[in-house]
Amino acid sequence: AQSVTQPDIHITVSEGASLELRCNYSYGATPYLFWYVQSPGQGLQLLLKYFSGDTLVQGIKGFEAEFKRSQSSFNLRKPSVHWSDAAEYFCAVGDTGNQFYFGTGTSLTVIP
Amino acid sequence: GAVVSQHPSWVICKSGTSVKIECRSLDFQATTMFWYRQFPKQSLMLMATSNEGSKATYEQGVEKDKFLINHASLTLSTLTVTSAHPEDSSFYICSASELGQRIQYFGAGTRLSVL
Secondary structure, three states, rough: EEEEOOOOOEEEEEEEOOOEEEEEEOOOOOOOEEEEOOOOOOOOOEEEEEEHHHHHHHHHHOOEEEEOOOEEEEEEOOOOOOHHHEEEEEEEOOOOOEEEEEEOOOOEEEOO | OEEEEEEEOOOEEEEOOOOEEEEEEOOOOOEEEEEEOOOOOEEEEEEEEEEEOOOOOOOOOOOOOOOEEEEEEEOEEEEEEEOOOOOHHHEEEEEEOOOOOOEEEEOOOOEEEEO
């Protein structure tokens, strides 16, 4: 069965520090992978996606993610975090029917 | 591009009344729309999937008579919470995808409070 695990419920980083949010998935075929960000009381905004090809994908707001098939991971990274990056981050895997399976989310706090 | 508008953003209603939430794709044809429910500090729970012109497919445990979904056009889907009760209070989010595209674009969500 498809599933997504985000091991870190909450992460706190200092502004300007680097960030890595972990995501592991379970899916029987080639996964379609996504990272979304949600600000409080808002919907989800697509940060980036991986369908195929280059395993390092660039997204909006300076984010990138790397697909590692051997580790079933799709970790999100940012070299220098800004205070405005504080939000909830969701990793998702999409199946061939375009149904998404979301992780439980990682809440990011940025301290000045 | 790929904007999904959801309305209202917040609604308060009395117990026993019905509430309709609209989800519109503004600049693309949404052949498939999804409705999610999100509890505080939790992930999104898929309620149902609707394809334009077809009956919605509900996830297990979701009462289709309580959560009526209509997807009558390629740009509009509605979720009607019938006879709402306090336990229906939640954050409801819709998303939409275009034929052949594997991306879901999300609305801003609707906060429903049932008194």
